[in-house]
Amino acid sequence: MGNRNGFKIRDSDLHELERSIRILNQTEIIHIYKRWHQLYTAYSGEEQLPSPLDVEGFANLEASLPNSYIMNTMDELQMNPFKDRIVKVFSLSGDRLSFEEFLDMVAHFSYKMPAKRKVPIAFRIYDFDDNNIIGREDLKMMMDRLTGEDDVLPDETKTTIIDKVFEEACKDSHSVGLNLFDFKVVLSKSPDFDLTFGFNL
Structure with a gap:
């Protein structure tokens, strides 16, 4: 069930993410989830975050991180003068990114994106x-x-x-x-x- 590199994402979730993003294959999506998982588990904020995995041990795609943490932690964004605007554009809440929003952001900045x-x-x-x-x-x-x-x-x-x-x-x-x-x-x-x-x- 989408278990690669030690990260389990439900097949149904993988297929839906692949369908919605269109330019990334399932292997690439799992690679991006691995990076997301590293960011999530390394977060040292004061708030108590929910587990990045659900009760059955699969990826919890609803888990989210503060925009400020992502833009100041990701090497790809840290030096970008528009980093706050970038994460905000992809955040429905305006101040946090879920994995799906994070994936959407990475996909749009991919060199594969038209x-x-x-x-x-x-x-x-x-x-x-x-x-x-x-x-x-x-x-x-x-x-x-x-x-x-x-x-x-x-x-x-x-x-x-x-x-x-x-x-x-x-x-x-x-x-x-x-x-x-x-x-x-x-x-x-x-x-x-x-x-x-x-x-x-």
């Missing part, structure tokens, strides 16, 4: 105020995070860059921000998007 399925996720990550529009403040915040604490890019330069983005991507010169279609136009001019928006677990 770019067209990554774009809507990237849009949500950069939409800092979650209003379904990437406005000027969102773009400025994006640049601030990319340049970090040693930001040497003058505000005037950032404003010029933002103006240029709006000019090239927005059909409406009076637009208050980029919608998903506009965002796709911007990314179409970034051929390395698929390489930069990903990691191997």
Whole structure:
């Protein structure tokens, strides 16, 4: 019953996860669960977590971890300036990730995931105020995070860059921000998007 590498996931759960994710096979899903299990058992928070296994010894897919713990513990996220946004986008609760949500996140950052399925996720990550529009403040915040604490890019330069983005991507010169279609136009001019928006677990 889905027992590989010492981790038991019910066959029905494996098939459902494989069907919903589509780009990962069962071996890859179990590999990701193994990493999840390591994170879960290593968590040293004050709260008493439920067992990562159910009463029959199979994987408890409802178990969850705090977003803050995942983004500050995973090597693949620790140095990412958008790590808080990444985990939040995949969290239904807004502050915790279940294994299924963790799997969804890893799948979308997999190099196997087609770019067209990554774009809507990237849009949500950069939409800092979650209003379904990437406005000027969102773009400025994006640049601030990319340049970090040693930001040497003058505000005037950032404003010029933002103006240029709006000019090239927005059909409406009076637009208050980029919608998903506009965002796709911007990314179409970034051929390395698929390489930069990903990691191997």
